[in-house]
Amino acid sequence: MNVLIIEDERPSARRLQRMLEKQGIVVNQILHSVEESIEWFSNNDHPDLIFLDIQLSDGLSFEIFDEVEVKSAIIFTTAFDEYALQAFKLNSIDYLLKPIDEEELEHAVNQFKNNIPEKKNVQLNFEDIRKLLSNPVERQYKKRFTTRIGQHIKMIAVDEIECFYSENKGTYAHTFEGRNYLLDNTLEQLIDEIAPQEFFRVNRTFIVNINAIKDIISYTNSRLQLKLNSFREQEVIVARERVKDFKIWLE
Template sequence: MTTIIIEDEKPAARLLQRKLQKLNVEVGVMLHSVEESIAWFSNNAHPDLIFLDIQLSDGLSFEIFEKIEIRSAVIFTTAYDEYALRAFKLNSIDYLLKPIDEEDLEVSVAKFKARLPKQNMVQMDFDQIKRMLSNPFDKNHKKRFTVKIGQHLKVIAIDEIECFFSENKGTYIHTFDNRNYLIESTLEVLEQELDPEKFFRVSRKFIIALRSIKEILIHSNSRLKVILPSYAEDEIIVSREKVSDFKTWIG
């Protein structure tokens, strides 16, 4: 089968390519923007399967389908939370939440192969999708969180937060005064709610505040280690595929 990846973060695209190779799926082409993808599809035979990031550097990837009639199966690779994705998941579409788990990837590929040789045509309600997903960073960002402590409610301002972390299927706020608070959210949801200039998801487990960074150390395998003022329960490691974006974020 013919497969391509459309992903604006080149390290993430290469990582996905390596994971697919382990499943004996060869990637013919990797594209990195809406403009590049439209040009490529205009001049090449369409593949059987597309791994497609939703948010590309020059716009939403749905813009490709508005310009080109594409007859390919699509597996979205995205950081959007599962609840939002339910708004437009169709029979011909699957999705993988970033960072992509290899077992989930294997299941998605198996689903696609099980449908062969049926021809898949992507049909999407672009207006509905854009209402749900377009420009998530233009909305008002979270300014505070309310947490329950016994019979009391405590309001935590965004500037009090050093980082967010996940542990034992729970999500926690860690504040500058070295306290942890359980919240009813996920890191995936928080990524959409927080100001991306102030917060960055460095790994599957951590979202950190820019103002909380005390020190950055070179770590093994081309990764970085971040030291915060008070959090010391676990090492905060910037995953390899996020190092480039992290360096851009910190300026």
């Protein structure tokens, strides 16, 4: 199966790629914008299946189809609310609601495999969806988390959190006040639930808040070391393969 992902949020794209690889599906290409996608489709053979985010950094993904005739099956990935999704149901278009659930992803892929003849070369009518999305909906990210402390449940506002980190199979939120709280979420789940403008996953263990970074220091093997506001438990290192995206995120 030839699979393409079009997603402007790079952590979300990588997470979806990993989930597909768990199912034995190799992702041949990841694209991040309308402009890049139009150019790619104009110069490459079209894949069997596309996972396509609705709202890309430079416009709605439907603009791709205004420029090129895409000969692929499409599963949309979206964070839009249920009202907007009514148009997808009306047009019988497959979609996955973000953050993507592994079981729902597997179901969508199996649906595609079972209906390959019907899924290809379909004339898609997006007018109902365009009307609903004519005023782009801003994605809503989590504003707080809860954690249990003894018999009590404490609420932690996201803007109080300096970083998230994993340790000994647990996931923790470290606050600007210097306290650590155990969460039920994994880092994989968190990266889709918090605003990407404010938080960045620097390596497999840490997600940092941009407002918590006090200093950035060159480190060995082309990596970077971060000094945070109050976190002192261990070094926070930007992985070498993440340095380029990290620098873009800072800007």
